[in-house]
Amino acid sequence: MLSGEGRNPGETTSIPMIQQYRIAKYLIQRKLSGEKRFPLVLMLEPLFQCNLACAGCGKIDYPKETLQKRLSVEEALRAVDECGAADGLSK
Numbered sequence: 001m002l003s004g005e006g007r008n009p010g011e012t013t014s015i016p017m018i019q020q021y022r023i024a025k026y027l028i029q030r031k032l033s034g035e036k037r038f039p040l041v042l043m044l045e046p047l048f049q050c051n052l053a054c055a056g057c058g059k060i061d062y063p064k065e066t067l068q069k070r071l072s073v074e075e076a077l078r079a080v081d082e083c084g085a086a087d088g089l090s091k
């Protein structure tokens with residue numbers, strides 16, 4: 001919620017104004033460029049392994065060598081660049 005809709009008058013939002021501005025700028029730029037689909041956030045899991053065992057999760061069934069796979073810093077940074085979501089929010 002960027003506009004604070006549903007809040008009481010005078011109640012502040014938890015999103016800082018500068019971040020709201022950057023998100024709005026990013027959205028407007030993407031819309032004006034004609035893109036119908038674009039990323040808002042990047043959720044990156046640099047490692048596949050998990051130390052929990054939630055019911056119904058199939059992750060635990062993967063072989064050890066798959067679970068121990070990791071993204072390198074370079075791969076993670078490349079994913080950030082490839083995603084593009086952070087572009088509009090960091091400037």
Ligand code: SF4
Binds near residue numbers: 053054057058
């Ligand atoms: S759902 Fe699977 S991957 Fe997610 S926390 Fe639970 S065990 Fe880990």
